[in-house]
């Protein structure tokens with residue numbers, strides 16, 4: 636039997652709510668904690684637990700058919716991948732921040748500055764649009780520590796509650812984009828699996844309506 640293959644964040648902020656929305660859709664997944672692959676008992680679906688940043692490539696290659704992923708990750712790495720549904724959870728911003736003590740005037744202040752980030756494409760596009768060139772330092776996590784250890788003058792990262800910025804004595808000065816979890820679709824999805832996607836979308840839409 637054909638199954639639709641869905642990628643879900645292995646760990647991190649999207650994992651729980653992604654599984655919850657499937658559950659609310661009446662899809663139960665046998666979930667061995669350390670298993671990277673699981674199946675549903677009552678819907679033709681296979682779940683792959685993957686690292687966030689790898690998911691756009693898996694979609695592109697057609698290794699998975701669909702994914703629940705932060706729109707911000709698609710903007711950074713998967714502009715070619717289409718969105719079937721906006722899911723309304725995991726809302727966040729991708730922002731530029733500087734040390735609290737810095738007097739900030741405008742985005743022009745970033746000219747020639749060192750910016751630490753895990754979102755190089757997003758930052759470059761944003762700054763390019765403003766005619767600003769900066770020196771990017773790409774790091775994969777704990778980005779907010781960079782100004783405090785002298786690695787960078789500023790950072791660009793996800794802002795959700797704002798508490799990571801606050802704890803690291805940083806202030807948000809430019810919001811580059813707002814994001815939420817989305818259901819993304821592989822350009823290589825087959826017709827058969829597209830039918831399963833339609834069934835899933837029908838359920839998701841009623842869950843989202845009920846959530847209001």
Ligand code: PRP
Pocket residue numbers: 647648775776777778779792793794795796797798799800
């Ligand atoms: C994420 C993100 C920010 C923080 C934002 O980091 O990179 O640092 O959460 O959330 P907040 O505004 O609610 O504080 P995460 O904790 O996932 O760790 P990582 O950066 O090491 O991946």
Ligand code: MG
Pocket residue numbers: 776777778779792799
């Ligand atoms: Mg972080």
